Amino acid sequence: MSMNAASSSNNTVISVTNLAKSFGAAKAVQDVSFEVHAGEIFGLLGPNGAGKTTTIRMILDIFKPDRGTISVLGGPMREDKKARIGYLPEERGLYKDLTVEQCVTYLAELKGVARADIKTRAARFFEQFDLTEHRRKKVNELSKGMQQKVQIISTLIHKPALVIIDEPFSGLDPVNTRLVQDLLLEQRAQGTTIVMSTHLMYQVEEMCDRLVLIDHGKTVLYGGVDEIRRSHADRAVRVVAKGELPAIPGVIETSRKGNERTLALPHGMESQHVLEQLVAAGVPIEQFELALPTMDDIFVKVVAGGK
Amino acid sequence: MKKILLIALREYERQVARKAFIGVLLFPLFIIAIAVVVGFVSASSTIHSDQGVVGYVDPGNALARATHPPADADNTFQKFDTAEAAQAALEQKQIIAYYVLAPDFAVSRQAEFRYWQNEPGNRVRRAFDNFVRSALLADIPPATATRLMEGPIFTQTTLDGSRTFDENNIMSFVLPFIAGILFIIALFSGASYLLQAVVDEKENRTIEIVVSSVTPMQLMSGKVIGLAGVGLTQVLVWLIGASVAVFLLRDRLEFLQSITIDPGFVALAFVLFVLQYLIYGAIMAGIGSIVADAKQGQSYSTPFTLAAMIPWFFLTAILFDPNGAVAVVLSLFPLSAPLTLLVRYSMTSIPAWQLVAAIGVMILTAIGAMWLAARIFRIGMLRFGQRVNLSEIAANIRF
Numbered sequence: 135m136s137m138n139a140a141s142s143s144n145n146t147v148i149s150v151t152n153l154a155k156s157f158g159a160a161k162a163v164q165d166v167s168f169e170v171h172a173g174e175i176f177g178l179l180g181p182n183g184a185g186k187t188t189t190i191r192m193i194l195d196i197f198k199p200d201r202g203t204i205s206v207l208g209g210p211m212r213e214d215k216k217a218r219i220g221y222l223p224e225e226r227g228l229y230k231d232l233t234v235e236q237c238v239t240y241l242a243e244l245k246g247v248a249r250a251d252i253k254t255r256a257a258r259f260f261e262q263f264d265l266t267e268h269r270r271k272k273v274n275e276l277s278k279g280m281q282q283k284v285q286i287i288s289t290l291i292h293k294p295a296l297v298i299i300d301e302p303f304s305g306l307d308p309v310n311t312r313l314v315q316d317l318l319l320e321q322r323a324q325g326t327t328i329v330m331s332t333h334l335m336y337q338v339e340e341m342c343d344r345l346v347l348i349d350h351g352k353t354v355l356y357g358g359v360d361e362i363r364r365s366h367a368d369r370a371v372r373v374v375a376k377g378e379l380p381a382i383p384g385v386i387e388t389s390r391k392g393n394e395r396t397l398a399l400p401h402g403m404e405s406q407h408v409l410e411q412l413v414a415a416g417v418p419i420e421q422f423e424l425a426l427p428t429m430d431d432i433f434v435k436v437v438a439g440g441k
Numbered sequence: 442m443k444k445i446l447l448i449a450l451r452e453y454e455r456q457v458a459r460k461a462f463i464g465v466l467l468f469p470l471f472i473i474a475i476a477v478v479v480g481f482v483s484a485s486s487t488i489h490s491d492q493g494v495v496g497y498v499d500p501g502n503a504l505a506r507a508t509h510p511p512a513d514a515d516n517t518f519q520k521f522d523t524a525e526a527a528q529a530a531l532e533q534k535q536i537i538a539y540y541v542l543a544p545d546f547a548v549s550r551q552a553e554f555r556y557w558q559n560e561p562g563n564r565v566r567r568a569f570d571n572f573v574r575s576a577l578l579a580d581i582p583p584a585t586a587t588r589l590m591e592g593p594i595f596t597q598t599t600l601d602g603s604r605t606f607d608e609n610n611i612m613s614f615v616l617p618f619i620a621g622i623l624f625i626i627a628l629f630s631g632a633s634y635l636l637q638a639v640v641d642e643k644e645n646r647t648i649e650i651v652v653s654s655v656t657p658m659q660l661m662s663g664k665v666i667g668l669a670g671v672g673l674t675q676v677l678v679w680l681i682g683a684s685v686a687v688f689l690l691r692d693r694l695e696f697l698q699s700i701t702i703d704p705g706f707v708a709l710a711f712v713l714f715v716l717q718y719l720i721y722g723a724i725m726a727g728i729g730s731i732v733a734d735a736k737q738g739q740s741y742s743t744p745f746t747l748a749a750m751i752p753w754f755f756l757t758a759i760l761f762d763p764n765g766a767v768a769v770v771l772s773l774f775p776l777s778a779p780l781t782l783l784v785r786y787s788m789t790s791i792p793a794w795q796l797v798a799a800i801g802v803m804i805l806t807a808i809g810a811m812w813l814a815a816r817i818f819r820i821g822m823l824r825f826g827q828r829v830n831l832s833e834i835a836a837n838i839r840f
Binding site: 191194196213216217219221222223225226227228229230231240241243244245246285288 | 443444447448451455645646647649650651652653654655656819
């Protein structure tokens with residue numbers, strides 16, 4: 135399946151078209167296209183080895199693509215753009231022999247932030263992440279979760295316009311997961327564009343505006359999260375109502391949990407028709423909605439279907 | 442440029458703070474200490490067996506007018522009338538050895554040297570030779586005699602008059618060798634730091650974060666420059682240490698007084714050192730980026746470190762013919778040039794074109810090595826825990 139991204143607009147922060155990259159005989163990326171819009175959280179999804187990391191590395195000009203075009207922040211990747219991008223790779227680490235403060239300062243200086251600014255911004259982040267009392271500790275004295283927080287601070291301290299973050303929640307407990315989630319949503323509210331690669335599909339549903347799903351180096355799914363869920367709906371509705379439901383010709387009850395039922399609709403029947411029938415029969419309806427599949431279901435279906 | 446300096450500074454701070462670095466700084470001190478101990482032990486044993494009275498039997502009276510050394514000299518000379526008398530004194534350990542001169546010694550120069558068990562060293566023979574000379578020079582005016590006794594001092598001057606080689610200034614020969622040894626130590630330790638630094642960056646997974654801020658070339662240049670700074674610090678500390686030592690020991694050790702440092706030599710050594718460091722820095726950074734761990738890196742880097750040692754293997758050829766084909770070829774090969782040039786500098790006047798060509802080749806090699814290493818770095822840097830095949834490097838070198 136090949137998909138071409140729509141034509142670029144001013145709103146586009148990243149545009150990737152027909153990207154391909156091989157390492158020797160291994161085809162890491164074969165045909166990937168998508169666009170990331172300004173101010174959105176964009177999900178870059180795919181099973182292990184699908185080509186996500188290679189795609190990110192090509193966007194950041196760490197690898198050169200064999201084929202295809204990439205536009206980042208309004209044109210080809212250039213050195214000066216690196217200061218406007220925050221990147222947290224999947225294979226990440228910190229300088230273990232430095233203190234938290236030294237480590238954050240060094241990485242921020244490499245992004246071109248002035249020392250005085252680093253100090254005030256770092257102090258604010260340390261406060262927010264509960265790291266103030268640990269800031270003079272060496273990195274290797276910190277727990278994995280705390281190191282993860284230091285990494286996220288290093289990714290955001292230079293106020294990037296674009297954040298690319300690979301598995302932002304790995305190694306975090308539920309409290310810190312919530313903390314990072316809120317931080318990313320806060321960044322989006324401030325206008326930062328975020329590309330997020332994650333395996334946690336509920337996070338995608340909760341946070342992402344749009345997504346691309348890559349499998350075997352190819353784009354297999356691309357678009358808005360709601361739009362994708364709707365397009366994968368199995369022509370079914372979810373009804374919560376007390377008592378028995380009247381029989382509607384062609385409609386089959388596929389599952390029932392207490393008062394919650396899923397009804398499969400025949401081809402050509404609108405959900406509106408079912409609702410009208412139920413109302414006409416005087417059924418006390420508590421909830422009526424399209425039975426949208428979870429992103430988890432869609433992920434498994436699309437990836438398993440591709441095999 | 443600012444980013445390169447930041448990386449260089451960070452690498453410098455990191456390396457200088459290492460305990461191992463202090464060890465390297467103290468290494469020459471360790472060598473000197475061993476040399477002093479060895480020298481002291483051997484000197485004390487020779488002095489013991491060489492000090493004392495030396496007898497002589499002089500039937501022809503050839504040494505009648507010889508000038509006796511002062512009584513507090515290591516050796517004084519006592520005349521015996523017969524060989525038997527001298528032998529008896531030797532057996533009673535009154536003397537450490539004795540000479541029996543032929544009756545016609547003045548003409549035949551025949552003499553026998555007899556000793557008991559331990560053969561006295563050369564110092565005894567030299568002292569007796571001087572004693573004999575003083576007899577032969579008795580008729581010559583004292584000033585002339587002194588000059589003759591001291592012998593000539595040859596000072597060679599190159600044809601263009603730019604350099605002189607003073608026989609007495611033994612340090613002018615020794616210094617390039619010492620510089621060469623320190624060069625190799627500084628280079629090898631620096632190279633292994635750099636290899637380790639690149640492997641570390643891969644192992645602690647910081648490399649990908651860093652290359653999202655700087656180019657691989659900037660990262661590598663920063664590291665190489667930082668480590669060149671570490672190397673220069675090492676050499677500077679050694680030089681200051683040596684200068685302080687020379688200053689303190691000047692009055693006690695005669696040979697130190699003759700030390701004169703040739704500014705040309707210092708300048709050449711500095712240029713060669715920096716270039717060599719840049720070349721090896723690039724090589725090590727390239728190797729560090731394609732290997733899985735430091736151990737594997739060491740085995741990859743061995744051929745390159747051996748290349749720097751080539752001049753040692755051909756030392757005899759270079760010393761024998763410092764402007765010969767071997768010396769010239771090794772001077773123009775960038776990896777062996779520094780050591781070869783330093784050794785040759787002490788032996789001969791290196792033709793200007795060779796110096797220019799050698800340094801030119803080294804500059805080009807340094808640039809080429811950095812360029813190549815940055816590309817290899819790009820291919821290898823994100824391979825965690827696995828090495829990269831040479832064929833893969835060759836296939837991807839284009840970007």
